[in-house]
Amino acid sequence: MQAHVPVPLRTLFLDTHDVARLIGILGLPACLRGLAGTLRTDYLRWPDFDKAARIAAYSEQGTIELMPITDGTHYSFKCVNGHPGNGRRGLPTVMAMGALLDCDTGMIRLLGELTLTTALRTAAMSALAAQVLARRDSHSMALIGNGAQSDFQALAFACLLGIRDLRLYDVDRGASERLARNLAGAELPGRPLSVRICDSAAQAVRGADIVTTVTAFQGRARVLDAHLVEPGMHLNAVGGDCPGKTELDPDILRRADVFVEFPPQTRKEGEIQQMPADFPVTELWRVLAGDAPGRTRTEQVTLFDSVGFALEDYSALRFLQVQAEAHQVGTWVDVTPGQTDPRDLYGWLLGAMQDLPALAS
């Protein structure tokens, strides 16, 4: 980790403490707003991106996925797992890392954690979608599933949509109590949060303007029955995000207008994997760009079938890069040998071996 190579070849490394520090410096609300702004800007450039569904390796215990994307200027990828049984071992269900490269040289500019960052960008993306899909007068949200992602969802909706009335439900009441404790301590500008733990999904959902589902259920779950959905609701379906894992009753999908990130991926991974291949959906970027209608009627039920798309990690990495450089957070590392003559890799190796004190001893 020493400074032996010319600066232009070095890579900015952000570990999870660096990202926490950056969030601390910016403040979480500013961080969520900044991320949502970057996401919006990048989604408006949708046609610029070379898009592909993620590449997954499945094992009995879970999945490991690679999510690459490029706009011809930068290239990013994320490597992320999903292991539902990890909680029982005291490990996070989802862990991620990623990198940002320059397309014109292939240089690795940024390398870092994306676990914390994924939680933030997913929440910022949900809030960005709700800004164009939820009713403008929304002030209450039911939060079904109160695990690691739920705090960030609650705070993003509080910061970006002014949601102040939160109703929590989880099959494990302890999870809701944990979330409620964290939210009670959150310092937000404006009105304080009202947080209520509910005894059922039905109780949480009744009268809510927005319903966010973000459970860790495996298989075809029904965390929300169709009869609970009320006219005018916006549904933010976050938890159904891989083949075989869904949260919603298909009747809800038939009743709602469904908005998605990247249709080829969402049809494999999202709630709409339960529907026929031609089930009508609207790409969210078109709504953001004003090319397609979002919410058109007060009583309309809108649904953001969120699965998490590579573009969002691209945006998050770009946001981290700009902010980390501005605030001098992170460590510069040498992932690439910095030989003066690019052809002389072996010569560089000889020099690097000689430079090392451990070899002199």
Added chain:
Amino acid sequence: MQAHVPVPLRTLFLDTHDVARLIGILGLPACLRGLAGTLRTDYLRWPDFDKAARIAAYSEQGTIELMPITDGTHYSFKCVNGHPGNGRRGLPTVMAMGALLDCDTGMIRLLGELTLTTALRTAAMSALAAQVLARRDSHSMALIGNGAQSDFQALAFACLLGIRDLRLYDVDRGASERLARNLAGAELPGRPLSVRICDSAAQAVRGADIVTTVTAFQGRARVLDAHLVEPGMHLNAVGGDCPGKTELDPDILRRADVFVEFPPQTRKEGEIQQMPADFPVTELWRVLAGDAPGRTRTEQVTLFDSVGFALEDYSALRFLQVQAEAHQVGTWVDVTPGQTDPRDLYGWLLGAMQDLPALAS
């Protein structure tokens, strides 16, 4: 980069100085032998691996590729670029990084440079193939193309096959002179190397037992004409490794018995991209396993159409992991938050923000 999380969640980070140091500790010959041994062991487990051709993003200046693979126990990927014009900017043509994960938890065990490592594993792989394909009495090798990879090819063939007579050719004589200087300083067990710079490919190839082509030519190059190929030669074709980039006259392919790593990838990227889709090839792993013949006749022309397969990076990462842990090389980093309660990512973030001196000021 501080030690705030339980050890089991930490990731071993190897920068390029760490890898150089490890090579220095082991010695380059032992490193090449160890890598070749790991490659052999893993190739013998070929059916255990979930294999896919790499995923490439193409731009005008070059390519960036992801190469994932798993055997159900470990998962690895490499991110590697190929930018032929980088040399003119003083940058390496090829740079790479990668990671090794546990399949049963998704935990990132190793993260590191793979530029230097790729040069080593490619050379070790070439030598491993030549061990079963070249004539047993081989002692001379022509090396066409004397760039960053060539030193490692020369040393791997010297260390693993006992090659002592090297004939160098490059369109840029300066490149050959650079290589000759490096090889003159190489300390190898046994007989010294004889190194000769040639004025043409023809001069280098005449009478050689092995011919290695490892040029950076773009497009359909002809670095070796068919009439130069002599009975009994083994050809190690390293440079043709992406769509549109080949080094050999198709007549050579028709005359030789062709051995490949992973046919679906080699048919897109290797020399055989010039041939029909049913052009006969033998998978190298079958030869290593004794399931298919390698060289059967002295006068046979054998050709290893090397493109570099993800399995080789898996082997290299496993080798690095074992050796780095044994010799305590590298840095333990936190790519993953280490919260005590996996559900309480936000609680971890609050704690991590408070821990940081920069926030207290």
